[in-house]
Amino acid sequence: MQSLYALRRPHLPIACAPNGWGHRMNLTGKHALVTGGGGGIGAAIAIELAKAGADVTITGRSLGRLDSIARTSPRLFPVQMDVANEDSVRDGVQAAIGARGPVAICVANAGIAEGGAFARTSLATWRKTMATNLDGAFLTIQACLGSLNDGDWGRVIAISSIAGVRGLKGAVPYTVSKHGMIGLVRGLSEEYIGGNVTFNAICPGYVETDIVRNQAPVIARRMNMTEDEATAYLAKGNRHRTLLQVDEIATAALWLCDEGSRSVNGQCIQISGGQV
Incomplete structure (x- = not known):
């Protein structure tokens, strides 16, 4: 039997890699919209999309935070928007569409x-x-999809959580909401199957963001430990016992926008240092 080693492709430099391996993604002319773009995972994704050439609308409730992120790239555009308010979402997305x-x-x-x-x-x-x-x-995706015509290329990415694929003790509403996001993506992937728009969810474990940092003192008080011990406790929620960094999530989101991921649809991609 031929060994697995013998079946591996030889290392090829980018210049001669087959089928475009190693190509630099070009999203020039594409308009992206990222909610919660004023920091953390959202800002990291927005910045990577802008680096790839996309014009990126970043939304959030704090215009100051959005402006701070937008100053890092001429391709980032802030729009104040509260995703929990239907009128705010409809108006915010429409303004972004009108501009970009x-x-x-x-x-x-x-x-x-x-x-x-x-x-x-x-x-x-x-x-x-x-x-x-x-x-x-739901509101954001619906409003954005409404801007596309039949046959248009598109990518819809929902940032769920490992709480979307398993129960999370002490956070039942959060767990249910994140399960719901995966259901939303899976339903949409079936409804729009066969077209040029894909729908996927990314399910990160514990990421070093404000959400995790803000949870540390709460856990510390509840479990009678120091904040450093609480942070380490949260990190143990990832299989490799290390907090994730935002670039890991942003890289996955960028890959989902690549042409090579065109058949990845209706999936929940878990990023947690191992199997959940």
Whole structure:
């Protein structure tokens, strides 16, 4: 039997790699919209899309934070928008379309995370989580898809979580909302199958962002530990026991926009240092 080593392709320099291996992605002329673009994962994705040539609308509630990110690239454009408010989403997306054209790349990233025991979770907290994480994704994706014509190229990426593929103790509303985002992507992938738009979810584990940093003192108080111990405790939620960095999520999102990923559709891509 031929060995696996013998079956490997030889290393080829980029210049002679077959089928475009190693090509630099070019998204020039594509308009992308990223919610929650004022920091963390959203900002990292927006910056990578801009580097690839896309004109990127970044949205969020804090115009100051958006302006700060937008100053890093002439291809980044801030639009103040609250994904939990339907009128704000419709108006914000329409303004972006009017300025930069149809949204070919939609990244539904905006989200909140509030922990607590289920028995003490209020209906207000439940509804706030659903309105931002799930309703916000629904409204954003629907508004962006409305700018495309039949046959247009497009990519829809929802930033879910490992909480979308398994239960997360102490965060039931968050878990449900992230499961819902995966259901949304899978349903859309079937409804639009055969066209030129793909729908996928990225499911990160614990990423070193404000959401995780803000959870550390809460966990520290609840579990009687230091904030450093709480951060290490969160990192253990990833299989390799290390907090993820935002560039890992941004790289996955950029790959989903590549022509080589055109048959990746209806998938939830887990990034957590191992199997969930």
